[in-house]
Amino acid sequence: MKQFMILVWLSCVAMAWAVEQTGSQSPLASQTSIFEFHFEFANDEERLRYQQLTRQLRCPKCQNNNVSDSDAPIARDIRQRVYQLLNQGFSDEQIVEHMIARYGDFVTYRPPFGWRTAIIWLLPMALVLLAAWSAWRVIKSRAKQQVKPLNQAEKAKLSAWLEAN
Numbered sequence: 001m002k003q004f005m006i007l008v009w010l011s012c013v014a015m016a017w018a019v020e021q022t023g024s025q026s027p028l029a030s031q032t033s034i035f036e037f038h039f040e041f042a043n044d045e046e047r048l049r050y051q052q053l054t055r056q057l058r059c060p061k062c063q064n065n066n067v068s069d070s071d072a073p074i075a076r077d078i079r080q081r082v083y084q085l086l087n088q089g090f091s092d093e094q095i096v097e098h099m100i101a102r103y104g105d106f107v108t109y110r111p112p113f114g115w116r117t118a119i120i121w122l123l124p125m126a127l128v129l130l131a132a133w134s135a136w137r138v139i140k141s142r143a144k145q146q147v148k149p150l151n152q153a154e155k156a157k158l159s160a161w162l163e164a165n
Contacts, residue, residue: 005135012128039083046086053082053095060103078103 041047054068061072067079078099085095096108105111113121150158 005132039079049092050082050086053086053092054079056096056109057082057099058107058109060107066109078107 039050041050051068055066057067057078059065059067059070059072059075059078061074062070065075067075067082081099082095085098090098099107105114105117111117111120
């Protein structure tokens with residue numbers, strides 16, 4: 001059981017590391033969105049910044065899609081606003097802060113830790129701790145159970161059954 005718990009914990013750590021390395025971007029996501037064809041970019045660096053920003057912003061309507069992959073009208077508006085802010089010379093951090101100010105912390109896949117987002121950050125850890133505590137209690141209660149030895153009549157019955165089978 002201890003090995004299983006360690007394996008589960010290591011799996012969670014590995015998944016968290018993988019998400020961190022990919023920047024919360026799906027490996028199946030295409031390099032260019034079908035919705036950005038009408039924007040003109042000065043260079044490839046600006047296009048790459050635009051693509052990265054629209055992939056790290058969550059669509060407020062779709063909730064599980066980034067604005068790059070969403071065809072919702074609000075996602076189109078966010079893509080257009082990101083393009084405008086890029087052309088105005090805003091940094092990536094300023095653009096993300098602007099979107100958070102307008103749409104709230106939900107618009108990012110990594111909301112900052114605060115009193116309003118504490119449940120998002122603490123609930124998974126609380127559930128893991130609860131599961132670990134529950135497993136510990138079950139293991140502890142099973143360890144306390146005493147197995148009483150067989151008496152002579154039960155031993156004879158078992159021997160007879162084993163010889164017969």
